[in-house]
Amino acid sequence: HLDGKEYLIVGANRTESQTANNTVVVDLTANTRSATVDFTEQLGTIPYSISGRVFLDTLQDGDLETAELDKALENITVTLTGKDKFGRAVSLTRTTDVNGQYTFADLTEANDDGYSVAATFSGNTENENGKDYLIIGANRTESDTTNSTVKVDLTGANKSATVDFTEQLGTIAYSISGRVFLDTLQDGDLETAELDRALENITVTLTGKDKFGRDVLLTRTTDANGQYTFADLTEANAD
Known part of the structure; x- marks a missing residue:
């Protein structure tokens, strides 16, 4: 605890003080027959x-x-x-x-x-x-x-x-997806009537830097339909 305030009460009057030596002077004269002096301590600040x-x-x-x-x-x-x-x-x-x-x-x-x-x-x-x-x-x-x-x-x-x-x-909703397939006519369309077919288990890689300069290196494998997806990408840098 630390030293607190002192209170002097004479009649209806209350005065407070805070002295280093916890001393209160009381004017106990003919017109002041009684007085109350309260001394207090306070909680110290704990570190x-x-x-x-x-x-x-x-x-x-x-x-x-x-x-x-x-x-x-x-x-x-x-x-x-x-x-x-x-x-x-x-x-x-x-x-x-x-x-x-x-x-x-x-x-x-x-x-x-x-x-x-x-x-x-x-x-x-x-x-x-x-x-x-x-x-x-x-x-x-x-x-x-x-x-x-x-x-x-x-x-x-x-x-x-x-x-x-x-x-x-945060993850910004940029994405890259596509397919890998045999394209007999080389017309960019997957047409089974032309003996085209999806190529499964093909490794597709994505490399570069995002707009914050961080290196990006991701790998995906095509599914039974030849499809792959790189989802939840951050925006790329200017390159």
Whole structure:
């Protein structure tokens, strides 16, 4: 506990003070026959904290690596809610800085339910929700919730925790498909009357770079109808 306020009550008058030596001067004279002096203590700030980052994580590996087109997400709202160990409601808000970082410092120990930490979505139409990471000591756990909320057991010896929120590049609906077949007339049409036939188990590969500069190498095998499909592709680069 820390030193709190002192209260002097004389009749209907109450005055408060907060002195370093917990001393209150009482003017107990003929006109003041009684007085009440209350001394208080207050709960000290216990050094519990939660901090972390919000960033675009293209590989969804929990690491912010600019070489992989990852980037910190600035101005993301992060909220902390729950109750402390004394049952008091806690609701705090932070905004990520230019490095995607946020900090909730000087927290009181949570109750048995822990605190909930949540991050809003950036609103970038090319992104979608990614994995979330909770790090306490040497332990790191990951989750993938639709509302980007992580429960944190900030009690006892768990005095600090790291909660990282990520977004990932969304899958844009680009696709390439086709057929592989024997075309006797070489007219581009598969016509069984002309002895044309679908070719099964043919390997078809797709290579290049997407618009973010990432290498793309995919393989498909034709089915019984000679068909193949590369679905859910990201837009290609200018090449």
